[in-house]
Amino acid sequence: MKRINNVLFSLLTVWFVMPAMAQIPNEIKRPPVTGIAHAAFYTKDIESARKFYKEYLGYAEPFSLMATNGKDLALTFIKINDRQYVEVFPEKKQGGNRMYHFAVETTDAEAMRKYLASKGVKVPEKTPKGRTGNSNYFVTDPNGTICEIVQYEPGSMSANTLGKDMPETRVSTRMSHVGFMVPDLDKAISFYCGILGFTETWRGSRDDKNVSWVNLKVPDGNDYIELMLFDKAPSDGSMGTMNHICLEVKDVATSASLLKGRQLPEGFKTPTEMKTGINKKRQINCYDIDGTRVEIMEAMTVDGQPVPSSTAPPLKFHQ
Secondary structure, eight states: OHHHHHHHHHHHHHHHHHHHHHTSOOOOOOOOEEEEEEEEEEESOHHHHHIIIIIISOOBOOOEEEOTTSSSEEEEEEEEETTEEEEEEEOSSSSSOOEEEEEEEESOHHHHHHHHHHTTOOOOSSOOBOTTSOEEEEEEOTTSOEEEEEEOOTTSHHHHTTTOSOOTTOSOSOEEEEEEEESOHHHHHHHHTTTTOOEEEEEEESSSSSEEEEEEEOTTSSOEEEEEEOSSOOOHHHHHHHSEEEEEESOHHHHHHHHHTSOOOTTOOOOOOOEEOTTSOEEEEEEOTTOOEEEEEESSOTTSOOOOOOOSOBOOOOO
8 A cells, every 4th residue: 555655646746747847948058159250449530440451451341331321431341351350430439448349250140149138138139130231239248348249141241252352461361359348357257158158268467466368269269359457447548459459470570571561551650569478479569540459469379388377366447
């Protein structure tokens, strides 16, 4: 009798538990994040910006978008390679932070929208297609930085220029990372690593007292973002230095020589001399008309050995 009661109890337990388990939804999986698609900056002088990227750095401008009035420029695209661009916007206000946003590429923007929503991230109600024909939308990280989600689509402007507009004059064929200001590292880590799946690869310190930079690699590619930490309100000039892109090259000396043979547009800051950074990679820095930094850096360290991450506490902004 006791055995029969135990069997009945087990059957009743299964009967009540199984419907409850069936109601638990499957966890939404994150689609791949394959790389950095673009960085977007405001400029006070669009023609000077064009000269800088096209005549000095050697890139093409495959397409632009006009404002709704049909007369004014809304933005223009500087092509690094088939999957990476710099977007340049006429400024909305003078001075201040010149960085508008940066974008990561995914293979499925709609699946990413649903995934982000499941993690409590504010997303649009549906995935739109932008004027270029690609699926894209903005999300905002906990520090207020705008991160665009992009899926390249067949028939888009970028798809129609595949294999085109990549002249031999380009100083670099790859944008290895985008750097941007981060007042609170913990918040950034929670979003980019905890939700988007980035992996931390390195921490660097300017003075061995505090961590100044943190590199986070995309989960399904080799591009990365560089979190630029600070503790005091930055000036316009320091914002231009912190918010930057990095163009990767094999030999910085060759790149520096190439640029010295080109005419730097009038009013631009002279590029820095070649130096070896704390990460043991040789680099030079160029600056657009607004002071936004374009870092040109070698992929490998000077001795082929990685620099250990700093164990110092990170800088944190205090208002």
